[in-house]
Amino acid sequence: MDQQRTPRMTIPTQLVLRALLADPTQELYGVEIGAAAGLPSGTVHPILARLETVGWLTSRWEEIDPRAEGRPARRYYQLTPDGLELARAALARAYTSVRPAWLRPLGEES
Numbered sequence: 001m002d003q004q005r006t007p008r009m010t011i012p013t014q015l016v017l018r019a020l021l022a023d024p025t026q027e028l029y030g031v032e033i034g035a036a037a038g039l040p041s042g043t044v045h046p047i048l049a050r051l052e053t054v055g056w057l058t059s060r061w062e063e064i065d066p067r068a069e070g071r072p073a074r075r076y077y078q079l080t081p082d083g084l085e086l087a088r089a090a091l092a093r094a095y096t097s098v099r100p101a102w103l104r105p106l107g108e109e110s
Contacts, residue, residue, distance in 0.1 A: 005054045005086070007047075009094045012039055016047045017087045020057075020077070024084050029062075029074035048077055056083030 007013055019036035020028065028036070034044040051057045062074045079087060 005056075006090065007050050007054055007056070009090055012037070012043050013047050013051075014091060014094055015039060016044060016051070017091055020079050021084075021087060021091070024079050027060075027076035027078045029076050031074075033077065051083070052077070056080060056086055 015037035016033060016039070019033050022036065030041060030045055030048060033048070034041050037044065048057060048059070052059055056079060057077050058080055059075050059077045062076060064073050066072050
């Protein structure tokens with residue numbers, strides 16, 4: 001797998017991916033993703049941009065008249081087929097990676 005296609009698996013990135021994986025067939029907008037991940041917009045949107053840059057997500061702007069709706073248009077995100085597979089694999093690796101010694105209970109070997 002190409003390193004450029006693998007974003008850093010920070011805890012916030014993992015939370016965003018878990019939110020998107022909850023129902024991979026559904027498009028979500030940034031605020032929904034942030035609420036599901038328990039993260040603020042200022043954290044979520046840069047992660048979404050990175051995931052889209054590496055090809056894990058697609059996005060589209062909602063086609064509405066903001067004046068008629070009384071709100072700005074939303075940008076919806078969805079995992080790509082490759083992104084779905086890569087996200088699942090990345091989360092599995094993140095959860096099974098070797099923990100540093102200081103995080104392991106006393107007496108537990110790596």
